[in-house]
Structure formats: structure tokens, C-alpha cells
Amino acid sequence: MTRHSNVLFRFAAPQAFYGLAGRLWPWVAALATVLGAWGLWMGMFVAPADFQQGQAYRIIFVHVPASWMSMIIYLAMAFWALLGLTFNTRLSGMMNRALAPTGAMFAFLSLWTGALWGKPMWGTWWVWDARLTSELILFFLYLGFIGLTASIDDPRRADKAGGLLALVGAINVPVIYFSVRWWNTLHQGASVSVTQGSSMAQTMLWAMLLMAMSFWLYAIAIALYRIRTLILEREKHALWVEAELRSEGGAS
Amino acid sequence: MIWNSASEFWAMGGYGLYVWGSFGVTALLMGGEVILAARHHQRTRESLQMQATTIGSVQDTAKDWQP
Numbered sequence: 001m002t003r004h005s006n007v008l009f010r011f012a013a014p015q016a017f018y019g020l021a022g023r024l025w026p027w028v029a030a031l032a033t034v035l036g037a038w039g040l041w042m043g044m045f046v047a048p049a050d051f052q053q054g055q056a057y058r059i060i061f062v063h064v065p066a067s068w069m070s071m072i073i074y075l076a077m078a079f080w081a082l083l084g085l086t087f088n089t090r091l092s093g094m095m096n097r098a099l100a101p102t103g104a105m106f107a108f109l110s111l112w113t114g115a116l117w118g119k120p121m122w123g124t125w126w127v128w129d130a131r132l133t134s135e136l137i138l139f140f141l142y143l144g145f146i147g148l149t150a151s152i153d154d155p156r157r158a159d160k161a162g163g164l165l166a167l168v169g170a171i172n173v174p175v176i177y178f179s180v181r182w183w184n185t186l187h188q189g190a191s192v193s194v195t196q197g198s199s200m201a202q203t204m205l206w207a208m209l210l211m212a213m214s215f216w217l218y219a220i221a222i223a224l225y226r227i228r229t230l231i232l233e234r235e236k237h238a239l240w241v242e243a244e245l246r247s248e249g250g251a252s
Numbered sequence: 253m254i255w256n257s258a259s260e261f262w263a264m265g266g267y268g269l270y271v272w273g274s275f276g277v278t279a280l281l282m283g284g285e286v287i288l289a290a291r292h293h294q295r296t297r298e299s300l301q302m303q304a305t306t307i308g309s310v311q312d313t314a315k316d317w318q319p
Contacts (some may be wrong), residue, residue, distance in 0.1 A: 044261075045254065045255070047254075048254060050264065054265040054266075055265035055266075055267050055303070056264070056267035057267070058264065058271050059274045061278060062274050062275055063274065066278065094268070101285070101298060105282070108281070109278050109281060111276075112277055113274040113278065116269075116271075116274045117270065117274070119270060120267055120270050218282065222289060225289055225290075225293070226289050226293075228293065228295040229292055229296050230290070232296050232297065233272045233300075236303070241300070245301050246304075246306060
């Protein structure tokens with residue numbers, strides 16, 4: 001076994017990860033705040049109005065990052081689910097439970113900001129087209145995951161059931177992403193593409209990418225924070241938790 | 253600066269309701285999530301500490317009652 005994988009397995013132990021997450025989250029959160037402030041400044045004060053949509057296009061600076069994160073978090077959950085179901089690691093299930101609420105929130109924000117953008121541009125809050133419907137399904141998948149894991153008392157069994165849902169539901173993510181290409185939809189195509197680059201003005205693109213990075217780091221920070229609570233709850237009978245509770249005395 | 257006045261900024265070219273409705277709810281939910289997560293962590297710590305002290309004192313009492 002290589003040294004690299006040794007390090008990975010060391011932090012797969014809840015106790016080690018509790019300490020690591022505690023040291024990491026403040027830095028990640030700080031970076032998310034800085035990039036978010038920078039992105040907002042670029043998006044609201046530097047980027048010019050759009051020649052077609054006027055100022056309404058600025059919704060893109062929250063809509064696209066939230067939509068991306070709703071998909072990325074689900075893919076991350078599918079990854080941890082696969083790891084958990086294959087290697088039976090305890091941390092994977094906790095990771096997924098730490099991620100799911102944030103994923104659900106971003107899926108909701110994607111739908112909410114999309115509706116607020118659709119009304120002035122398309123004349124309707126909602127249409128049952130491929131992009132919007134598949135994103136709504138993603139939101140329900142998150143709610144399903146949260147409900148399912150919460151309804152099973154045995155945490156390890158709950159993790160397994162949730163893991164299966166996360167894994168099977170992941171098929172929906174490429175459907176969302178490619179829906180604008182596969183079907184005729186009201187939703188516009190991708191503004192940023194890996195193969196074709198960007199069709200946006202430089203400052204608009206930068207503002208959007210900064211906001212996306214900020215949301216990404218936010219998601220990592222809040223998941224690292226939340227997993228510590230979950231580890232404490234799960235490992236409450238372990239000696240190290242008792243020592244931990246006594247040493248910090250409720251400070252963090 | 254692309255804006256001539258603060259009111260022009262808040263009006264967002266007539267799309268203020270939609271733009272600020274999007275940014276406002278996003279800020280509200282993200283801020284709310286942070287507060288809820290912090291509160292949950294604090295409550296968990298407190299209840300576990302309480303359990304630990306209760307168990308500890310029960311064990312101590314039990315020791316006193318040993319014949």
C-alpha cells in the first residue's frame with residue numbers, strides 16, 4: 001500500500017476526520033466569503049448590462065452557481081455512496097448526510113431563481129420542459145434521501161439505503177445537464193462549455209466563475225462543519241468524544 | 253462604476269423584484285443554513301456533555317452505595 005492511500009485511510013476514521021474537518025472548515029469558509037464578495041462586486045458593479053436582457057441577466061450570478069452546485073453535490077454523494085457500499089466505510093454515510101441538506105437548498109435555489117428569471121424573460125414562472133422538470137426531480141431526490149435516511153433508526157442501514165438512492169438517482173444528473181441539447185426546451189443552451197468556451201463577456205464570465213467557486217467552497221465548508229456534529233452524535237459512546245467534549249468545554 | 257445613482261442600482265432597470273428576489277432568498281437560505289448548522293452543533297455538544305456528567309454522577313453515587 002502506498003503512503004498516499006495510507007493517509008486517506010487514516011482520515012477515513014471518524015476521530016481523525018473530526019479533527020481534520022475542524023481545522024479545515026474556517027479556512028474554506030473564509031475563502032468562500034472572499035471570493036463571494038469579489039464575485040458580487042464584479043457581478044453587480046463591474047459587469048455591464050446585457051444587450052438583450054438588460055439588468056435582469058444578473059440573476060445568472062446566483063442561478064448558474066446554485067444549479068451547478070445542486071448537480072455537483074449529488075455527484076459527490078453518489079461517489080461517497082459507491083465508496084461506502086464498496087468498502088463499508090462509516091464516514092461515507094455521514095458525508096452524504098452532511099451534504100444532502102446543502103444540495104437540497106441549492107436545487108431549490110436553482111428552481112426559485114430560475115422562476116424569477118423566467119417570468120420577465122419567458123413570460124412564465126414555470127414550464128414542464130426537460131431542463132426544469134429534471135431539476136425538480138433532483139430536488140425531490142434530495143428530499144427523498146433526507147427523508148429515507150431520517151426514517152431508518154439503525155444508522156448503518158440508513159446509510160446503505162440512502163447510498164443506494166444516491167447512486168441510482170445520479171442518472172438524473174447527466175439528464176439535467178444534457179437536457180438542453182437532447183430536447184427542444186425553452187431553457188437556453190450552456191453559456192459556458194468545455195468544448196466551445198464561453199459566449200459571455202469577460203467580466204460577466206469572471207463574476208459568474210467567482211460566484212461558482214464561492215458556492216463550491218461554501219458547500220465544502222458547511223459539509224465539513226456539519227459532519228462534525230454527525231460524528232459526535234454517532235460516536236458519542238467513544239472515549240475520544242468524551243475527552244473532546246471535556247477539553248473544549250463547548251467552545252466549538 | 254456602471255450605476256449613476258443608488259436608486260438606479262436598486263431598480264435594476266425595472267427588474268428589481270426579480271433580481272433582488274433571487275439574491276435575497278439565496279442570501280437568506282445560505283445564512284439560515286449556517287445559523288441552523290451552528291445551533292445544531294452547539295445543542296449536540298451540550299446534550300452530550302449533560303449525558304456524560306449525568307452518567308458520571310450516577311456512577312459516583314453507585315460507588316458510594318457499595319457496601
